Amino acid sequence: MTDTFDAIVIGSGISGGWAAKELTERGLKVLMIERGRAIEHQADYANELKAPWEMPFRGYGDQDLLDREYAVQQKGTNFDEYTMDHFVNDADHPYQTSSDKPFQWRRGYQLGGRSLTWGRQCQRWSDYDFSANARDGHGTDWPIRYADIAPWYDHVERYIGVNGSHEGLPQLPDGEFQPPMPLSAGEKALASRIAAAYPDRRLIPGRSANLTVAKEDEGRAQCQYRYLCARGCSYGAYFSTQSSTLPAARKTGRLTLQTDMIVERIEHDPKTGRAVAVHCIDARTRARHRYAARIFFLNASSFNSVGVLLRSSSEGFPQGLANRSGVLGRFIMDHATAVAGIATAPGLEDRTYFGNRPSNFVIPRFRNLDTADPRFVRGYSYQGVGIRANWPRGVHLPGVGPSLRRELASPGEWRIFMVAFAECLPRADNRVTLSKATDAWGMPQLDIRLHQGENERALLSDAASEARAMLGLLGGSILASVAEPDLAGSAVHEMGGARMGHDPATSVLNAHNQAHDVPNLFVTDGAMMASSACQNPSLTYMALTARAAAYAVEQMQAGRL
Amino acid sequence: MTSVATSAPSPAHSLSRRELLCGTAAVGALALATPRIAQNAAIDPADLTPLIDEVSDLVLPGSRVARPGAFIASVLPSRWRGLTVDDVQRVGRWLDQAVQGQFLRRDLAQRYAALASLDAAAFGRAPAASRAVDAETGQSWQTLKRAVLTAWYTSEKGGAGDLAFQLVPGRWDPDLPIGDHPHPLSNDWLAIWFS
Missing domain, CATH: 3.50.50.60 (FAD/NAD(P)-binding domain)
Structure with a gap:
């Protein structure tokens, strides 16, 4: 029938x-x-309101189970014991990939x-992007330009609710924004130093699909700053x-x-x-x-x-x-990503914040906009956060006893994290095919082969170097800086x-x-x-x-x- | 090129962004270099409860009230926070040898001194004359320390006692004097993630 x-x-x-x-x-x-x-709104968000002590593994999950059944999913952001029901069971849904370049699906x-x-995160693309293939010959020309999609960006942003600030940047066009989620003190400090040192760079609030103003006609409340989004949000705020x-x-x-x-x-x-x-x-x-x-x-x-x-x-x-x-x-x-820089931000010890902002900051692309860098084509941007270190820092602190407990009951140092997102060039040999292996329903599994090339590596190398330079303006310590791309699929x-x-x-x-x-x-x-x-x-x-x-x-x- | 199914853990290990950001890389480094084999099946994890309780109370005085030993022993078989029975036993053996007897039967001062010595050695801060800690024991100690810290700050007494806990903050105040919130939120998820 x-x-x-x-x-x-x-x-x-x-x-x-x-x-x-x-x-x-x-x-x-x-x-x-x-x-x-089926997962119905509100009714089926099973772990939305649970505290760590209400979870069997305090939010970290059964590691043996995760290794056995969530080998890929557990490596990703937003995956934890609260949210694991919103990710596939890798054992039940296998796919094929290459052993030397495993794709994280x-x-x-x-x-x-x-x-x-x-x-x-909701970021408009610009004509730098829609004309990129035509300009440098990688891939095939997009059949549209920004003007074709701009009214539809408006349409979508108005409906879903995107918070953000108007910046007037041609490479990251402004949209129909709700009020932004402001920068923390540590982020503001970095933003002002970057603005002073680099006329072509700007650190701005992220643009996320979390309501800062309720949409009552749609039954959606404004964000409660819980940052529990991936558990499902009964407020309908994202x-x-x-x-x-x-x-x-x-x-x-x-x-x-x-x-x-x-x-x-x-x-x-x-x-x-x-x-x-x-x-x-x-x-x-x-x-x-x-x-x-x-x-x-x-x-x-x-x-x-x-x-x-x-x-x-x-x-x-x-x-x-x-x-x-x-x-x-x-x-x-898939975007080539790396933790381009982590640094401390001294001098702000008397400042803190309250709440969980479910967004980040962005440093929009500044490479190869109207100039041509001889080292690579295209560009990268950063997304990051500035936080005060919390109790897990104790794992890396020497010492035991009353002084450690007192120390961890107070906010730790400011730390700024910057993750680079580099453009991945379209290449014919990065490819999805049907495998001879089949799934539980007898259908061919997908075989996914994707490697990041020299251009992506050059972009991430520059991104790490520039992240260190920008973070260095804070006068703190660079705790980490990685130029090697994460496994493909990580973005x-x-x-x-x-x-x-x-x-x-x-x-x-x-x-x-x-x-x-x-x-x-x-x-x-x-x-x-x-x-x-x-x-x-x-x-x-x-x-x-x-x-x-x-x-x-x-x-x-x-x-x- | 060989294909691998993803229903099993990837044989290749590459430091993932999650591991780096969670700060698990350093603690887990040796564990990755040393293949994890079956845990010591002859030991009932519950037998380790008194040792874990005591270690927790020395690391964070007063944390025994949250019964960390019972909790950690119950999740040991699943390698919670990377901890194994072997890790706990290895630490226990080192502490017994440090006090030249049974660690749990020594007085508080001796127990504290032994554990502080282990911690200092594991972090490379022990005086030259101190008892050495081999790399494996040092790694086991850091893993156990991570577990007891996690157990405390994810318990109601630790997470909502030492620290603040508000599941629904209701607002984002981006820049406040520290005096307004002297105790961080134990549910500052981004900070937990990035610390």
């Missing part, structure tokens, strides 16, 4: 939620398919996907599918949600040249289902969307659906594999995220990315999803889809 819809959205994460919201609000009857379990297979655990886009889609009465349903492949009709249905496996019963629709939005997360297309091969598309170009699965990217900004482009011979998607080869198929998650920039990408996924949804509906209404 086949159920039929106007549109099917595959995936319920950041971009899938946006696709469902926009398509239903524009009048379509939509099925949203999620491979993982952080995933969340549940309703809302990684929208529950994301870092929430953007997630559950708090924001899913309620909007449900409100239309046109959304059907199907969880625990794994999309195996998309069926293509060679006579019409269109996608006609998705074939699914019930994750619990293994029963098979077929759902038909007029249009399809693929939002399964970058590499899983590529996997669906690769698994959807047919006589007409032997290398995977919408892959006449042969580039499907190629040119994958959790995987992108590419079904890139956008002008030319059907060299790209999978056109300027509207529509597959060149299959006009009623749209891919609007990270798979679409033709370059990586050095900004967080999720805001761009959301904006391009909303834009593509508007285009798709317009085309349907005009009878062209």
Whole structure:
């Protein structure tokens, strides 16, 4: 039996939620398919309000269990005993990677996907980014420019609520911001020293999808400064599918949600040249289902969307659906990251802060904007925090007894951390393919190969050097500075594999995220990315999803889809 | 190129950002160099409770009230905070040898002196004439010290007693005089993470 819809959205994460919201609000009857379990807003945030002493392992988890079943996930930020149910069990969901360059694939297979655990930083891309491939020849030219996406950035920011400061920086365009979350004393000290020493650099408050002003009409309260976001937030104070886009889609009465349903492949009709249905496996019963629709939005997360297309091969598309170009699965990217610098900030011992700000500071890119550095192309930015060291510093302090207990009952020294995010160039040999190994449902596992190249290493080397120079302005000690990239995947900004482009011979998607080869198929998650920039990408996924949804509906209404 | 499935821990170890930021790199370095094999199955971790209680109370006087020995012994089999039965036993043996007898039967002054000596040696601050600490014992001590500190500051008495604890701060005050908040939040998650 086949159920039929106007549109099917595959995936319920950041971009899938946006696709469902926009398509239903524009009048379509939509099925949203999620491979993982349902997590309902508020009711299912099991550990949201627990203190460490209420957890079996005080928040740190059962290390044997983590090593056995969460070998990859446990290495990532936001993973702990409170949040582990929002990450996949690696043992249940294996993938393949190379032994010398292991890719760290952080995933969340549940309703809302990684929208529950994301870092929430929302940074616009600029024309430095959308024209980068055309300028230096790496990758293929983006088929859009900033002007094409700017109104959609506005649209998304207004709806999800992004806090930030207006800075007037061309490389990091301002948006429709709520009031910013201010810098701490240590961060302000560094900001003023950088401003004095480097006219082309600025340390600014992060721009995060946490409400500083409530959106009462949407049932969302302002941030309570708990920094428990990844546990799920019953206040609805940060953007997630559950708090924001899913309620909007449900409100239309046109959304059907199907969880625990794994999309195996998309069926293509060679006579019409269109996608006609998705074939699914019930994750619990293994029963098979077929759902038909007029249009399809693929939002399964970058590499899983590529996997669906690769698994959807047919006589007409032997290398995977919408892959006449042969580039499907190629040119994958993830930001090259490293802890560029950690330093103490003396002289502020009489200052502290209160609350948990769920954001950070940003030092936007300053390399290769209007000049050309001979050592590398593209650029990097920093994200960081300034905090007062807390009780874990005692592990590294000599001494025992009353003096240690007194010491740890007071705030420790100020420390400033700066993590560099360097742009990853698109390269054909960085690639996702289907493995011969299969998963629990008999489908091929993904094989992910991504290495950071010489350009990324040169960027991170410069980033570490410049971080030391900037942190040195504080007059403290440099505690650490790393130029070697973290394992690929550590940024959790995987992108590419079904890139956008002008030319059907060299790209999978056109300027509207529509597959060149299959006009009623749209891919609007990270798979679409033709370059990586050095900004967080999720805001761009959301904006391009909303834009593509508007285009798709317009085309349907005009009878062209 | 060989492929590896990710259902098992990666054979290659690279210092991850999380390890560096959590400050676990130094403490875990030797543990990574020395393969972790099965823990001493002949020992019931509960038998180590008195030693852990005593060590905790010497490191942080008064912390015994949170029953750290019982808690840590209960999570030892899962290598909580990297700690193993072997680590605790190794520290116990060193302390017994330091007091030339049974550490737990010595008076408070002797127990404190022995533990302070171990700590100083492990941090490279012991006087030249002091009893040496081999690298493995020094590492075990730092791991045990991390465990007792964690047990205390994640207990209600330590985390909401010595320090402040407010699960819902409700506001962000970015720049305050230290006198307004002389005790840090034990749930200053970013600071915990980055310390």
